Amino acid sequence: MTTLAEEVLAGSRLALARLLTLIENEDPQGEAALDRLFPHSGRAHWIGVTGSPGAGKSSLVNRLAQAFRRPADGSPPRTVAIVAVDPSSPFTGGALLGDRVRMRDLSGDPGVFIRSMASRGALGGLARTTPAVVQALDSAGFDIILIETVGAGQSEVEIARLAHTVLVVEAPGMGDDIQAIKAGILEIADILVLNKADLPGAENALRTLRAMLELGRPPHEETAESLPVVWRPPLVPTIATQNEGIAELLGHIQAHAAYLRQSGGWQVRDRSRLQTQLEELLQTALLKRWRSSLPEGQYQQILTDLQARRISPYQALHSLLGEPPLPQSIQRGSTALFNA
The missing domain is CATH 3.40.50.300 (P-loop containing nucleotide triphosphate hydrolases)
Structure with a gap:
C-alpha cells in the first residue's frame, strides 16, 4: 500500500495537507512520514x-x-x-x-x-x-x-x-x-x-x-x-x-x-538550523522523560513548598535533580553579603 510519504513525493496535494495536519498535531504518523521524507529535503x-x-x-x-x-x-x-x-x-x-x-x-x-x-x-x-x-x-x-x-x-x-x-x-x-x-x-x-x-x-x-x-x-x-x-x-x-x-x-x-x-x-545556516531543531527536540524529550521518572506527587509537593516559601527555586531545582543543597558556609556567606 502506498505510504503517506510516497504520496507526498508523487505530488499529491491532499496527502501533503494531511501530513501537515499530522505534524501540527504532533502525531506519530507525521513523525514517521518526516523520517521517510528527510533525505529529499x-x-x-x-x-x-x-x-x-x-x-x-x-x-x-x-x-x-x-x-x-x-x-x-x-x-x-x-x-x-x-x-x-x-x-x-x-x-x-x-x-x-x-x-x-x-x-x-x-x-x-x-x-x-x-x-x-x-x-x-x-x-x-x-x-x-x-x-x-x-x-x-x-x-x-x-x-x-x-x-x-x-x-x-x-x-x-x-x-x-x-x-x-x-x-x-x-x-x-x-x-x-x-x-x-x-x-x-x-x-x-x-x-x-x-x-x-x-x-x-x-x-x-x-x-x-x-x-x-x-x-x-x-x-x-x-x-x-x-x-x-x-x-x-x-x-x-x-x-x-x-x-x-x-x-x-x-x-x-x-x-x-x-x-x-x-x-x-x-551550509553554515543549514547546519545551525538542524542543530537548533535537534536541541529543541532533545529538550522536549528529556523533560518529558524526566517528568515521567519522578515519584508520583513529588513535583506537586515541590511546587507547594515553593509557593509556601519553605524552599527557594534553586533549592527546588537541586531537590528535583537529586543534588545535595549548597554547603551552609556558602549560604551564610551569601546572607552576610546581602545584609551588608
Missing part, C-alpha cells in the same frame, strides 16, 4: 518575512509569490509554498488564520501551496512545529518557501535560526529614531524592506534605517571569488499594494541566495 530556498504588525508582510508575500511564479526576466517559474503563522488568542486558544484574505491573487495556481498555522502560544514569531512543516514542504519539491511570522515586535528573532534569507519589513510611522535603534529585530535582517513607501514620513524612515545600516556595516573585505565576507543588508523601499519595488526586492533575494551558495553560508 535541503533543496528549497527558505525565505523568512518578519516585522511589526501592520507593516504589510502578507501583501508583500503575495507579491513575491507572484513574482516567483511569473519572472519578469523570462526565466522558468518557481514553485512556491507559503507558511503563514498567525497569533493564537491567549484566552480562547483560537486563531483567525486570515492571511489568505490578502493572497486571493494566488488562488487557483497549482504551483502555489498556502498553509496557515496558529502559533499555539509559542514565542518568537513561529509555532513550535513550523520547522517540521517547512521541512515537509521542502521534501515535497517546492523551490521557494516563504515563511511569514507573527507580527510580534522587537524580539521576534526565531526566524533567523530557521530561514536562509530573512526579510525584515518596516513601515513609515512605526516610531521615532530611538524606536528604530531599540528594535533589535533589525540586526537579523539579510534584506531590510520599507514597505508602504508612499505614506507620509517615508523619506525620514529611509534616512533613519539607512543610518542604522551604516552604523552596523562591517569593514569591506573580499574573498578569492571577489565576494563580500559579510553580507551587507540592502534597504529596499516597496509599495506592495501597487507592486512597486518588488522586482528590485526579488533581485536582492536571488543575489543573497547566490552569495550564500558561493561563500559557504548556505
Whole structure:
C-alpha cells in the first residue's frame, strides 16, 4: 500500500495537507512520514518575512509569490509554498488564520501551496512545529518557501535560526529614531524592506534605517571569488499594494541566495538550523522523560513548598535533580553579603 510519504513525493496535494495536519498535531504518523521524507529535503530556498504588525508582510508575500511564479526576466517559474503563522488568542486558544484574505491573487495556481498555522502560544514569531512543516514542504519539491511570522515586535528573532534569507519589513510611522535603534529585530535582517513607501514620513524612515545600516556595516573585505565576507543588508523601499519595488526586492533575494551558495553560508545556516531543531527536540524529550521518572506527587509537593516559601527555586531545582543543597558556609556567606 502506498505510504503517506510516497504520496507526498508523487505530488499529491491532499496527502501533503494531511501530513501537515499530522505534524501540527504532533502525531506519530507525521513523525514517521518526516523520517521517510528527510533525505529529499535541503533543496528549497527558505525565505523568512518578519516585522511589526501592520507593516504589510502578507501583501508583500503575495507579491513575491507572484513574482516567483511569473519572472519578469523570462526565466522558468518557481514553485512556491507559503507558511503563514498567525497569533493564537491567549484566552480562547483560537486563531483567525486570515492571511489568505490578502493572497486571493494566488488562488487557483497549482504551483502555489498556502498553509496557515496558529502559533499555539509559542514565542518568537513561529509555532513550535513550523520547522517540521517547512521541512515537509521542502521534501515535497517546492523551490521557494516563504515563511511569514507573527507580527510580534522587537524580539521576534526565531526566524533567523530557521530561514536562509530573512526579510525584515518596516513601515513609515512605526516610531521615532530611538524606536528604530531599540528594535533589535533589525540586526537579523539579510534584506531590510520599507514597505508602504508612499505614506507620509517615508523619506525620514529611509534616512533613519539607512543610518542604522551604516552604523552596523562591517569593514569591506573580499574573498578569492571577489565576494563580500559579510553580507551587507540592502534597504529596499516597496509599495506592495501597487507592486512597486518588488522586482528590485526579488533581485536582492536571488543575489543573497547566490552569495550564500558561493561563500559557504548556505551550509553554515543549514547546519545551525538542524542543530537548533535537534536541541529543541532533545529538550522536549528529556523533560518529558524526566517528568515521567519522578515519584508520583513529588513535583506537586515541590511546587507547594515553593509557593509556601519553605524552599527557594534553586533549592527546588537541586531537590528535583537529586543534588545535595549548597554547603551552609556558602549560604551564610551569601546572607552576610546581602545584609551588608
